[in-house]
Amino acid sequence: MQWSDDAEAAIKKVPLFVRKRVRVRVEKEAIARGKKIVTLAEVKATQARYLKKQGHEIKGYQVGRCFGSSGCPNRAIISDNLVEKIEALFKDADILGFLRQTVAGDLKFHHEFRVALADCPNACSQPQIKDIGIIGAAIPDVTDAACSNCEACVDECREDAVQLPESGEGPLIDYQRCLSCGRCMAVCPTGTLATGQSGYRVQLGGKLGRHPRLARELPGIFTEEQVLDIIRDCIALYKKKSTGGARFAEILSEKDFVGAGPCACPKSLS
Ligand code: SF4
Ligand code: SF4
Ligand code: SF4
Structure with a gap:
């Protein structure tokens, strides 16, 4: 319009x-x-x-997503139903009821728990400033298929994470630089680069406001089920510790990140 x-x-x-x-x-x-x-x-x-009328509009949580499902070619992972599953967790946890009990006075939008899903590291939905940020990830694997040295992967990688040694032995990936965007595999014509592990990066504790903070990333790439487990544990932690409308970022402590990893992470947040 x-x-x-x-x-x-x-x-x-x-x-x-x-x-x-x-x-x-x-x-x-x-x-x-x-x-x-x-x-x-x-x-x-x-x-x-x-x-x-904002008091009537508040549902206690917001789950946003990027526009990946509208056909964005940059998607590292297809996550069409994940938002609905996350919303169901918040609804089941009755976050709105919790906020009504713990916040004195009228509820405002800034009290709502915020989650954002981005289907690739471009992060258009701003997961870094949400209570929980989820970012689609696809890690490249180097396969045995012969490399044609076309350099498409080198040209495509914005992180300078792909090198083609002169020896012609095929691509080398610098996984410290790699952001798991999946672009190099998408352009490789020979299958030398293929999708290895794929899933989601998870970041916790971002916020704007008077004391803005960027979310902190849990180490690892998580499956959809693991992401949902992490969110369940985050909700439980939030309901256990948050008083007076304190944001998730304000109740997270260092020990909540200790031992985090694909399996240990949910336990570390409980
Ligand atoms: S985050 Fe990535 S997949 Fe989502 S809309 Fe932005 S560029 Fe596209
Ligand atoms: S996945 Fe993305 S960041 Fe990683 S090497 Fe490939 S193009 Fe570069
Ligand atoms: S790995 Fe694939 S994209 Fe990269 S140079 Fe070899 S054939 Fe080309």
Whole structure:
């Protein structure tokens, strides 16, 4: 839908954590009124209505995702149903009921527990600033298939993580640099580079606000089931320790990361 310049400028001033919701609402209400262009007056009216009623809109958690499922070619993993499974965990845990019991006064959007899923390390859904960030990952394996030395993998890797030795023995991957984006395997015409382990990276404890913090990554690549286990444990930890609306980042301690790994991680958070 088309937006006037001043309407665009106004929506950019809406706090980031509600901007997307307000934008969707503005367009929905404009369409309902038969408008083809969103003007400043409509933004202001919708924004005022929306913020006034935010207590009714809060569900206790937000699970966002990137636009990978719309056909983005960069996806490192297909994760179409994971968001629904994560939402079910939060619903079953009655996070909204928990917040109502532990937060004095009206609930605000900033009290909600936030999760973001990105299907590749480009991280368009900003998982680094969410309570739990999940990033699709695919690690390259070097197979026995003969390499043609076409250099497509070297050209594709933005991390300089692929080298082709002059000896012609095939590609070498620097796994310290590799971000598990899966691009080199996608362009390899010979199958010399193939997908090895694939799954998700998990980051915990990111937030914006007065004391912003980037989420900290658990070591390892996790399967979908392991991701769900980690989230279950994070919810349990949050409900055990959070009081007065304290964000997940504020209740995490160093020991919550000790021993983290594909198997040990869920235990380390319990
Ligand atoms: S995070 Fe990656 S897969 Fe998702 S929309 Fe961005 S570029 Fe595409
Ligand atoms: S998976 Fe991505 S970051 Fe890793 S080597 Fe391949 S292109 Fe580079
Ligand atoms: S590993 Fe694949 S993409 Fe890279 S140079 Fe060899 S054939 Fe080309």
